[in-house]
Amino acid sequence: MKKLIxxxxxxxxxxxxxxxIFKKKQNLxxxxxxITVVATDSIKGNQFLELAISEVKRVENLISDWxxxxxxxxxxxxxxxxxxxxxxxxxxxxxxxxxxxxLTSGAFDISYASMDRIWKFDGSMKEMPTAEAIKNSxxxxxxxxxxxxxxxxxxxxxxxxxxLGLGGIGQGYIADKIKALLQENGCSSGLVNVSGDINTWGKxxxxxxxxxxxxxxxxxxxxxxTFPLDDSxxxxxxxxxxxxxxxxxxxxxxxxxxxxxxxxxxxxxSVFAKQTELADALATGIFVLGIEVxxxxxxxxxxxxxxxxxxxxxxxxxxxxDIKKYQ
Numbered sequence: 119m120k121k122l123i124x125x126x127x128x129x130x131x132x133x134x135x136x137x138x139i140f141k142k143k144q145n146l147x148x149x150x151x152x153i154t155v156v157a158t159d160s161i162k163g164n165q166f167l168e169l170a171i172s173e174v175k176r177v178e179n180l181i182s183d184w185x186x187x188x189x190x191x192x193x194x195x196x197x198x199x200x201x202x203x204x205x206x207x208x209x210x211x212x213x214x215x216x217x218x219x220x221l222t223s224g225a226f227d228i229s230y231a232s233m234d235r236i237w238k239f240d241g242s243m244k245e246m247p248t249a250e251a252i253k254n255s256x257x258x259x260x261x262x263x264x265x266x267x268x269x270x271x272x273x274x275x276x277x278x279x280x281x282l283g284l285g286g287i288g289q290g291y292i293a294d295k296i297k298a299l300l301q302e303n304g305c306s307s308g309l310v311n312v313s314g315d316i317n318t319w320g321k322x323x324x325x326x327x328x329x330x331x332x333x334x335x336x337x338x339x340x341x342x343x344t345f346p347l348d349d350s351x352x353x354x355x356x357x358x359x360x361x362x363x364x365x366x367x368x369x370x371x372x373x374x375x376x377x378x379x380x381x382x383x384x385x386x387x388s389v390f391a392k393q394t395e396l397a398d399a400l401a402t403g404i405f406v407l408g409i410e411v412x413x414x415x416x417x418x419x420x421x422x423x424x425x426x427x428x429x430x431x432x433x434x435x436x437x438x439x440d441i442k443k444y445q
Contacts, residue, residue: 137307137323142167146174148184149289149313155300156307156323166305170296174312177292180208181284183231190282194231198278201267209271212264215287215399219261222403222415227375229275231283232258237380239360239371246364252378259375290353290398293317297394309347310394317351317394335385336431343425343444345390353397355405356386368429374406381406383429389416390423390439400424409434 140163143152153170157163182188189204196202204212215228234255236247247255263276275282284291289312296310297317307320309328318328327348331341335356345352357370361380369380387405391397400422404412409426416424416436424436435441 138163139323140164140167142171144171146171146178146312150311151313152311153296154309154311155305156320157305166300166303166308169299169303170310173296173299174292177288177295180205181211181288181291183281183283190284193273193275194281197275197280201265201270201272201274203270203272206271209266209268209273211284211287211291211395212273212282213266213268214395215284216261216264216266218287218396218399218403222400222407224261224376225374225406226286226399226403227259227261228282228284228287229259229261229264229280230286230373230375231281232256232279233373233375233378236378237362237369237371237373239362243362256375256378286402287395287399289313290315290351290394290396293351293394312394314355315351315353315394315398316347318347319349332388332425334427334431334433336427342433343441345444350390350392351394351397352388352390353394353401354386354388355401357381357384357405370405372402372405376406381408383408384412384426385429386427387412388425392421396422 137156137158139154139156141152141154151174153167155163155166157166179185179188181190183190183194185191189208193202219227236251236255258277258279263280265274265276293310293312293315294317297319300308301319309316309318316330321327327346329344329346330352331344334340334342357372360371362369367382369382372381374381384405387401389397389401404424407415409428412426413424413434413436416422423439425439426434
């Protein structure tokens with residue numbers, strides 16, 4: 119769903135600083151993963167990096183619907199059959215996801231995994247699916263049919279064939295978990311980047327904040343705004359490479375789970391928040407809601423900022439972002 123269109127800038131410390139930057143890149147969760155930490159020596163730095171990677175694998179084995187033994191996969195296998203008791207961590211993540219579904223009127227919905235994959239974005243699709251096929255493709259989607267029992271810590275999918283997929287919130291959640299774990303273990307500064315879900319804490323060794331550059335996908339060689347991240351997060355969802363065009367209209371690979379039709383009019387959404395999890399889910403929801411409704415939602419939420427690039431390359435920002443200040 120996401121394509122990384124954020125750059126982050128880090129400056130390796132000179133000898134005048136006692137702390138240094140250590141980085142590790144790896145392909146995890148089927149996506150690029152990069153962790154950057156600040157530490158006094160390579161032993162401590164590598165310990166932090168390994169802790170981060172272990173945490174990715176731990177959470178992935180709980181929530182990935184691609185891993186048959188995960189708790190989410192077990193919930194999916196028992197759709198329409200029985201509630202499944204899950205760890206509090208998994209229950210609370212799904213509970214928060216449902217809350218965001220309500221906030222976005224279903225534009226974000228983790229039961230999107232129930233959708234029939236009738237749209238192809240690999241160049242093989244020569245005509246639009248029929249209206250009936252599109253309607254039928256989302257017949258099993260609906261966050262309202264996710265039944266949560268807090269006392270039992272159980273999740274029940276009401277209808278047979280329903281499936282949960284946490285791809286639109288899970289990567290952000292993992293970024294937050296890594297940050298919390300490393301802070302608990304004495305890492306005073308770092309940056310985690312899970313395929314465009316970025317969360318930061320502390321400062322760089324030279325005392326400067328971590329900084330991200332936002333790129334307009336219509337001109338990938340140019341950063342149009344650079345933002346300092348002070349103990350905060352940013353996430354970008356984009357569709358500038360995966361799309362189809364019918365009758366002159368561009369349809370992105372991000373599907374509206376309420377209608378079965380691809381989102382249109384937007385090629386990227388960047389959301390700024392304190393938690394990557396929230397930024398992740400909201401970015402997907404805003405992409406589906408569209409420019410006007412999406413910005414109206416963001417403008418009602420405290421501490422949330424948003425930058426939208428439409429399919430003409432025009433930039434739209436929420437009220438709390440003065441884009442000129444960062445250009």
